[in-house]
Amino acid sequence: MEKLCRSVWTLGQRTSLSSGSDRGIACLAALSETHQILQKSCRDFANAELAPHARRHDREELFPAEQVRRLGEMGLMSVIVREEYGGAGLDYQAYAIGMEEVARGDAAVSIVMGVNNLYAGAVQQHGTESQKEQFLVPYTQGKHIAFYALSEPGNGSDAGAASTTARLSDDGAYLLNGTKAWISNSKEASGGLIFATIDKSLKHKGITAFLTDKSVPGLCIAKKESKMGMRATSTCQVTLDDVSVPQSQVLGSPGSGFKIAMESLDSGRIGIAAQATGIAQAALELCTDYAEKRVAFGQRLSRLQMIQQKIADMALRVETSRLLTWRAAWLKDNGFAITKEAAMAKLHASETATYCSHQCIQILGGMGYTTDMPAELYYRNARVTEIYEGTSEIQRIVIANCILNGISN
Incomplete structure (x- = not known):
């Protein structure tokens, strides 16, 4: 845990996190001081080094090698790996926080982070010491993915x-x-x-x-x-x-591979839920800012009740997605089974990402349809979150089976 705390401090001096002015951090009181510092530092990193390059990387299909290297330096490529193997030694709550903030800046970069943590978690959990030395340690710093x-x-x-x-x-x-x-x-x-x-x-x-x-x-x-x-x-x-x-x-x-895969996917769905929440949050911020500045029918868009309704619905879904994701992460960190809870978080967050990015385009109108604004990128990135690591249809089957079979936390 100390490793990642030290690395995130290098991004800037610690600032007060009690203010609600910084995009209204959800349920800040629920986070430990370490998690708050991590959240702030990851957000600063996403704003400075991810978001400014996201559209160019997408347009030119450029792999974000420099950004991935920086993620490795911060410990985000191996958040859940113990320090003895070169990881950050943090928990799934930290992983969820980091994934959301990285995805808010550039969802494509969060895929690299998510897959690497998915792989590393499986090797750490099931590998021999020899396997960890050869197939885990080299993958914790971002130099190898x-x-x-x-x-x-x-x-x-x-x-x-x-x-x-x-x-x-x-x-x-x-x-x-x-x-x-x-x-x-x-x-x-x-x-x-x-x-x-x-x-x-x-x-x-x-x-x-x-x-x-x-x-x-x-x-x-x-x-x-x-x-x-x-x-x-x-x-x-x-x-x-x-x-x-x-x-x-x-x-x-x-x-034993099927069991390993299912365990990994339960944990991985926390990451996808966080990723989707990050995309949704970015879409909400973009259209809220635009609505405050754009004047139509003699007044700011933000004064129109239809726009207010859209923003309220988006915000409600984003907050719910975040809380479902944090709940699944907390359960994982405390040794509970998370099959149902991870599926719920992934399902709700992924559909929220699609919903919010769609509404963002609607609020921006013609500007939302152009590549001059990132709204269309959010929409295109959001769609796959309802597909990989189990489609929305599969998540509903998983949830229903858990309930009908009495598997509940």
């Missing part, structure tokens, strides 16, 4: 139906064959986690997680997707042709 290869062309939301196979070769190593799809960070990553089945007849019980460097023979970064949003990060197909992975690089044990 990781991918998380779970989805496939035919089973985006059905992780248990993996068609990528892993069979033991004569020399005792596993040979991986198949195709992974929509893999974030894959072009720039140094390595990552690949899920494959050792026996299709076992269904989800055959899924196994493998740690590997990207440079291993047979691993190819294939098609790079042309995307609606989040264009500053790479999303590619990864093909595997007899990729040899030693048994020592199996994460957990053979057949």
